[in-house]
Amino acid sequence: MNDEYKVHSPEKMMFIINPQAKNGYCLKVWKKVEQELKEKNISYSAVRTEYRGHAGELAEFYAKKAGGQRLYLIAVGGDGTVHEVMNGSARHQNVTVGFIPGGSGNDFSRGFGIPEGLAESLNAIIKGNSVKADLGMIRHIDGKETYFINNMGAGFDALISRKVNSSKIKGILNQLSLGKFIYALFLVKELFTYKCFDLEIVIDGKKHLFKSAWFITISNQPFYGGGMKISPDANPFDGILNVTVVHNISRIKLLFVFVSVFKGKHIRFKEVAVLQGQNIGILSSHPIPAHADGEVLDSIPNSVSVCPKGLPIILGNV
Numbered sequence: 001m002n003d004e005y006k007v008h009s010p011e012k013m014m015f016i017i018n019p020q021a022k023n024g025y026c027l028k029v030w031k032k033v034e035q036e037l038k039e040k041n042i043s044y045s046a047v048r049t050e051y052r053g054h055a056g057e058l059a060e061f062y063a064k065k066a067g068g069q070r071l072y073l074i075a076v077g078g079d080g081t082v083h084e085v086m087n088g089s090a091r092h093q094n095v096t097v098g099f100i101p102g103g104s105g106n107d108f109s110r111g112f113g114i115p116e117g118l119a120e121s122l123n124a125i126i127k128g129n130s131v132k133a134d135l136g137m138i139r140h141i142d143g144k145e146t147y148f149i150n151n152m153g154a155g156f157d158a159l160i161s162r163k164v165n166s167s168k169i170k171g172i173l174n175q176l177s178l179g180k181f182i183y184a185l186f187l188v189k190e191l192f193t194y195k196c197f198d199l200e201i202v203i204d205g206k207k208h209l210f211k212s213a214w215f216i217t218i219s220n221q222p223f224y225g226g227g228m229k230i231s232p233d234a235n236p237f238d239g240i241l242n243v244t245v246v247h248n249i250s251r252i253k254l255l256f257v258f259v260s261v262f263k264g265k266h267i268r269f270k271e272v273a274v275l276q277g278q279n280i281g282i283l284s285s286h287p288i289p290a291h292a293d294g295e296v297l298d299s300i301p302n303s304v305s306v307c308p309k310g311l312p313i314i315l316g317n318v
Contacts, residue, residue, distance in 0.1 A: 014047070066095075077102050083293035095311075133220075217231065
C-alpha cells in the first residue's frame with residue numbers, strides 16, 4: 001500500500017451510492033471511484049440506495065453501528081443524496097460526511113468548494129481532512145425536524161422543485177447534459193398561474209411583513225437550483241443563515257430577477273429583500289409548498305434555526 005494513503009486513509013469509510021442520480025450517470029462515476037480505490041488498495045465498504053429516503057436510513061444505521069467510533073460516510077450522487085446522508089448523520093457526532101459529485105445540480109459542490117474533478121474529489125476523501133460546517137434545522141408544524149446543508153425554500157421555488165423532481169423531462173435533459181435548464185422550463189410554465197401569499201417572518205425577535213410574496217429562501221451557502229446564486233453572501237461557516245424574499249413584483253419583472261440570479265445580481269432589485277439571522281419564524285397567509293436542499297417537504301415549516309458547526313464535512317482545500 002502507498003504510504004501516503006496508509007497514513008491518511010479513514011479507517012472506516014462507507015460509500016452510499018444513489019444509482020438513480022443523473023439518470024443513472026452516477027453508476028459510471030462510482031465504477032471509476034471503485035477502480036481507483038482498488039488500485040490504491042484502500043479499504044472501504046459500499047451500499048446502493050433503493051428508494052427515496054433510503055440514503056438517510058442507511059446513514060443513520062451505519063452511524064449507530066459504528067458505536068461512537070469515527071465513521072466517514074461518503075455520498076455518491078447529487079444534492080438529494082447529500083441531503084439524505086446528512087439528515088441521517090446530523091445527530092451523530094462520530095460521523096464525517098464526504099461527497100463525490102454524481103448528480104445533475106451539485107450545488108453542494110459549488111457552495112463548499114468540493115473539487116469537480118473525480119480524481120481531486122476522491123483524493124480529498126482519501127486524505128479525510130474535515131472541517132465543521134453549519135447546518136440549518138427546520139421545525140415543522142407537526143413537530144418533525146429536517147436538516148438542510150444548502151438551503152430551504154417555501155413558495156414559488158419550492159413549487160418548481162416539486163415539478164422538476166416529478167418530471168420525466170428531467171431525465172431526458174440530463175442525458176443531453178441540459179439538466180439545469182429544466183428549472184427555467186418549469187419556471188416559465190408555472191409563472192402565470194402561481195398564487196402569491198402574504199408572509200410574516202420573525203428573525204431573532206424582529207418581525208418583517210411582506211405582501212404578495214413569491215418565495216422565501218433561507219440559505220447556508222450561496223447556490224441552489226443547479227447554479228443559481230440566490231444568496232451571494234451566504235457562508236456555511238459563519239453561524240448565520242441568509243434570508244431572501246421576493247415580493248410585490250410583476251410576473252414579467254420576475255423573469256428578469258431569475259435571469260440575473262445566476263450571477264447574484266438579483267439582489268439589486270427593490271423587490272428582493274435580503275436579511276440574515278440565527279432563528280427565523282415563518283407564517284404565510286395560506287399553505288405553501290416547501291423544500292430543503294431541493295427535496296420536497298411533506299409538512300409546512302414553522303421555524304428555521306442555524307446549528308453552528310453542526311456537521312464535520314470533507315473539503316478539498318483543508
